[in-house]
Amino acid sequence: MVRQPISRLTRPRFAAWLLVLPLFLFSAATFVVPIVMMLARSVQDPELSRAFPQTARLVAQWDGRDLPPAAVMNSFIAELRAARGTEGLSFAANRLNSEISGFRSMLLRTARTLPAAPLDDPAAALARIDPRWGERSTWAAMRRASGPLTDGFLLAALDRQRNDDGAIVRVPEERAVFVSVLIRTLWISAAVTAFCLVLGYPVAYLIASLPAKIANPLLVLVLIPFWTSVLVRTTAWVVLLQRDGLVNGLLQRLGFTDQPLALIYNRTGVLIAMVHVLLPLMVLPLYSVMKGIGRAPMLAAMSLGARPFEAFVRVYLPQSAAGIGAGCLLVFISALGYYVTPELVGGGGDQMISYFIAFYTNRTTNWGLAGALSLILLLATGLLYVAYARLSRSSAASA
């Protein structure tokens, strides 16, 4: 056998692994671990059990009918007193506020005004501070948040919630946003990808078939916007597309329209700006694949009697399929995470899912919901990628 050469081969391979190691460690530390931690947040629910450990355990055992027994209330009052002024109380208050709006200030006010002396009737004392302590829904919210694990954030990210009896129900119509936002995100990304393909394919074909002297300057024209900041390009579209902007001025002067068209602060503006920003990501992979095909196969097909259109569809298009796949995948997946562009040129109904992830991460620090939304976006992206991989493998097998 050829044992000798193999061992000689493996040694440089080991060295190569060593060279990759810094990058591997770097991306694990700065990329993989934070992502996993953020996603884990979507099922963790530690705040309440950390601030009120005993109460959380007791309220989880409560059957959910009427009001919890006095033992729960007594333990809650004792632990609330102990938690006064600590950051754990604030975290618990934030967590409960995402169950019921207003819970945060109610809990903090209760902690502040709770008398120091022991109480004979804890339920009545709490209800005197705020009548909501006498409501079953308040305690049901505490039971839902008692942790340490929860499905509440994932349900919320799908516009579902558990009601006071623990059954899964749809959230009220006026609060249901995330499913429609997810569909909108996928839909805008798909539309942007389709437009990029239709616009980018001819450009890539043209550049690939021209002699280098003309092709290279054209390629630079594709690359310059690619190197320019997304923010700058988006802002430029604001100037171009606004009511008295260049595009509307031109359309009116040419007589296409009397009234200025609404081209921005709506879906049209989002599509125009995103297609422009992402177009290089379509053109470049297409170009590199087309450069490899060259003109010969088309010429051969035509010399064998195919008409130009037939030669293109049956010979060129299948050969450029790899470029189409790579370009579409790049554009689609980049588009899914878009945030700045829809924010600046979109309207009220054009925000994509990243907007909400940023909102819950930064503004309200509801990292559970932010993690759940990220998880759902990641899953949707992963599923689409798997579907794409299946599709391209089966089409490659049949070709």
Next chain:
Amino acid sequence: MIRSLGMRALAALSLCALMMPGAAAARDLTVVGWGGSSQAAQRQVYYGPFTAQTRIPIQEDSWSGGLGVLRTRVQAGNVTWDVVQVEADELQIGCDEGLFERIDWAAMGGRDAFMPEAVSDCGVGAVAWTVGLAYDGARLREGPASWADFWDLQRFPGQRTLRRGPKYTLEIALMSDGVPPSEVYNVLRTPAGVDRAFRRLDQIKPNIIWWTAGAQPGQLLASGEVAMAAAYTSRMYAARRDDNRDLRVVWNGSIFAVDFWVVLRGSSNRDNAMRFIQFATRPENQSRFPTLAFQGATNLQAARQGEAAVAPSLATYPDNMRVSVPLDVEFWVDNIEELTQRFNAWAAR
């Protein structure tokens, strides 16, 4: 050759590693503002003079808000920001979460030296700013006088711009519907009040352009994209001065709030950070700020000492104060999540 190069690189690297902790300990006092014209004004009246007087160099940074940013910094134990200008809701939650150092008010001249909205255990009021009705006097000869006019599409045709999100927008909708400023949050605390605000917004929904960055309303007014805006008033006056625009502000029904200076917990420059806050809120220094930034002084004496010509364009001017409503921070801390969801569901319909 290669080996010696490698050795040299290694030596350089280890030298860097040796110097790193030293560099971190000697980190300059870092002050974080909100960028734009207001930070430019701060540079002129606070950062420069502070360094000149105390010989403490200041490293500047800017941010655009968000408690999550501060929380991660403090929790990671990697506090490279010392003084941060935060909004009132960030102050309140961050203070409860222990993200900020406590203020020694005696060193700041006492709580009584400041307007009551500017005093907190964790922060000292930096500026009082306003969101108000603005329009371009060059385009609207006869301007609007109230939020009710903002809704009057017959008399004032054209688009309007509001901040995307429920904050300010719901208050404005209720005031336009005849709710007096003092009653706005009482009405908004009831489910019927929230419904009423959204129903009112329905009436002009097709005519609303939503802004997100504070610079947008001025740009939208200047380009004629909108007839009226709910805008940061300071930016309107800055545009009047710098770009010679006839942007005008209606103070009736405006909403004002206070931004705070805070020191992040665990800051290695804690003492200098407190010294900076003390410097930046002293009357003789703070009184110079409104003239440049058109944002009100929080130190009562600074507010009195300020330039008389600028006073009517400030949130702190008594006539303006009388017709405006202070932002209810507790209401928004409690309700921002639910109302933001509802706002987005409404906006997409």
